[in-house]
Amino acid sequence: xxxxxxxxxxxxxxxxxxxxxxxxxxxxxxxxxxxxxxxxxxxxxxxxxxxxxxxxxxxxxxxxxxxxxxxxxxxxxxxxxxxxxxxxxxxxxxxxxxxxxxxxxxxxxxxxxxxxxxxxxxxxxxxxxxxxxxxxxxxxxxxxxxxxxxxxxxxxxxxxxxxxxxxxxxxxxxxxxxxxxxxxxxxxxxxxxxxxxxxxxxxxxxxxxxxxxxxxxxxxxxxxxxxxxxxxxxxxxxxxxxxxxxxxxxxxxxxxxxxxxxxxxxxxxxxxxxxxxxxxxxxxxxxxxxxxxxxxxxxxxxxxxxxxxxxxxxxxxxxxxxxxxxxxxxxxxxxxxxxxxxxxxxxxxxxxxxxxxxxxxxxx
Numbered sequence: 001x002x003x004x005x006x007x008x009x010x011x012x013x014x015x016x017x018x019x020x021x022x023x024x025x026x027x028x029x030x031x032x033x034x035x036x037x038x039x040x041x042x043x044x045x046x047x048x049x050x051x052x053x054x055x056x057x058x059x060x061x062x063x064x065x066x067x068x069x070x071x072x073x074x075x076x077x078x079x080x081x082x083x084x085x086x087x088x089x090x091x092x093x094x095x096x097x098x099x100x101x102x103x104x105x106x107x108x109x110x111x112x113x114x115x116x117x118x119x120x121x122x123x124x125x126x127x128x129x130x131x132x133x134x135x136x137x138x139x140x141x142x143x144x145x146x147x148x149x150x151x152x153x154x155x156x157x158x159x160x161x162x163x164x165x166x167x168x169x170x171x172x173x174x175x176x177x178x179x180x181x182x183x184x185x186x187x188x189x190x191x192x193x194x195x196x197x198x199x200x201x202x203x204x205x206x207x208x209x210x211x212x213x214x215x216x217x218x219x220x221x222x223x224x225x226x227x228x229x230x231x232x233x234x235x236x237x238x239x240x241x242x243x244x245x246x247x248x249x250x251x252x253x254x255x256x257x258x259x260x261x262x263x264x265x266x267x268x269x270x271x272x273x274x275x276x277x278x279x280x281x282x283x284x285x286x287x288x289x290x291x292x293x294x295x296x297x298x299x300x301x302x303x304x305x306x307x308x309x310x311x312x313x314x315x316x317x318x319x320x321x322x323x324x325x326x327x328x329x330x331x332x333x334x335x336x337x338x339x340x341x342x343x344x345x346x347x348x349x350x351x352x353x354x355x356x357x358x359x360x361x362x363x364x
Contacts, residue, residue, distance in 0.1 A: 001099040001199050003133045005166055006031060008157025012091040013143075017042075017084045023076050024096040024157075031073040032100040032196060038139035038162040039065050041088035047080040057112035059141070059190030066139040066162075066190045068110060072102075091162035097133060101197045104306040104335075104354065108132070108197070109269045114190035120146045122178040122193040126268050127169055128256065129308070133196040134175045136165045140189035146180040153178055161189075169195070197308075257305055260290045276303045281362075294325070294362035301359045304335050307352040314346050314358060326361040 007024040027033070034053075037044050040063060046052070049071050056067040073096070084090055100106045113123040122136030136153065138146060140161040148155050153165035161183075169175055175195065183189055256267040259276065273283045273292055279300035282293045292300050314327055327346040331353055332338035338355040 002131060003097055003099040003168065003196060003198050005154070005156060006096040006098050008093065008095045008164065010091070010093045010157050010159035010162075011082075012038075013160035013162075015087055015089050017087050019082045019084065019090060019092050020079050021082060021092050021094055022079045024094060027073050027076055027096045028098065029074050030098075030100075030102045032097045032106055033071045033073055033094055034097065034135060034137070034164065034196070035069045035082075035092055035094040036137035036139060036162055036164060036192070037067050037069060037082065038091040038160075039084060039088055040090070040141075042084045042086035042090075045083040045085070047082060049074070050080070053107060053194060054110035054192070055112070057114055057190040057192055059114040059139075060185075060188045064139060064141045064188070064190065066137065066192060068137050068192050068194065070107070072106075091139065091160045093137075093157040093159055093162045093164050095135075095156040095164045095166070097166075097196060099199055100133075101199050106197045108195040110192050110194040112190065112192050114187070116187035118182040118184070118186045120180040120183060120189050120191065122151070122165070122180075122191045124174050124176050125193045125195050126174050126256075126266075127172045127195040128268055129197050130170060130172050131198040132169050132172070133198075134167050134169050134178070134193065135196055136178050136191055136193050138163050138165070138180070138189060138191045140183050142183050142185050142188050144181075144183045146183065146189075149179060149181045151178040151180050259302065260292075261288055263288050271303075273300075277301065279359075292360070294360070296362055299359060299361045302357055304338055304355050304357050307331075307354065307356045309354060310352055311349050312352045312356055313349045326363055328359040328361065329356060330359075331356040 006026050009022045009024045011021040012019040046069055050069045053068040053070050056065045058065050082092060108125055108128055111123040111125050113121060120138060125134065143161040145158055145161060151165060153167040156164040156166055257269040257271055258265045258267040259271045260273050262270055273290055277300045280298040281300040284291050284293055314329065316327065328343040329346050330338055330341040330343050332341050332355055333353040335355050338357055343359055
């Protein structure tokens with residue numbers, strides 16, 4: 001089934017705390033609801049069943065914050081209440097889409113954009129699947145409607161300069177930058193780009209179109225991985241892998257994934273080991289220097305990745321030189337099936353039924 005925009009709704013556009021947002025008209029179960037929440041102070045608390053897509057994107061020297069939340073519709077009532085901790089200018093715009101993936105997290109990673117410019121634009125995002133919907137959510141301090149301009153997108157809900165745009169993308173790959181009209185004050189906006197997957201999406205498979213794990217060599221007795229689990233030889237028996245998966249009940253990372261490196265990474269998701277890998281090893285440093293140190297007998301496991309039904313390739317030392325670790329994986333049709341499965345030593349690309357997890361073990 002192809003994705004289609006169903007309808008939208010808006011709320012706020014005034015000073016206050018909580019915002020009651022009316023459900024977009026015609027919403028049916030399994031529709032995906034996408035909302036951009038604009039605020040100038042305070043902290044949002046989401047209604048039950050809603051989840052954050054990614055981090056907030058600040059703009060205008062920290063005078064505005066935009067963040068995208070989503071929900072898969074299921075027996076929805078007439079409205080939801082979004083709570084704001086202090087009285088502030090706030091706006092919410094919400095769009096409903098039919099035909100999107102009916103299980104798991106139906107999005108590619110988000111990309112934020114907030115340059116000091118009057119020209120409003122949504123950064124390019126790389127879609128993992130054909131027939132995705134590229135979505136750009138924008139909020140600006142001046143309340144100006146930036147309209148579609150030359151973006152090639154269609155405008156959905158808009159209120160006080162807080163708006164959602166969308167366009168179908170037939171083939172997986174980079175969406176390209178989406179450019180909208182200008183605002184009157186430079187830097188007074190921020191934008192978030194993501195991509196929504198269709199319920200019949202198929203993955204475009206490339207050597208890195210799945211969980212990509214690598215390890216990088218470090219000068220200390222540990223292994224510093226760059227985008228996937230890696231081990232670095234040292235004078236002592238410790239290995240530092242760069243990536244492993246730790247099961248979580250939060251929204252799943254989806255698409256091509258690299259851990260432990262930032263510069264030059266081409267995968268859809270640029271992830272840290274910190275907060276996303278767990279085990280008996282130690283996560284050290286940050287950025288391109290982030291690494292995992294393993295002593296003899298230690299291990300680390302990654303977060304669960306929503307791969308879809310694709311062939312998965314695991315890469316080591318993809319962005320930095322390094323030693324190898326014992327690389328294992330498990331997979332399943334659901335996250336529960338995945339995390340309940342036995343670990344398998346990785347030797348060749350494997351077929352994932354939907355969810356995959358990576359484990360690295362010290363070789364010393």
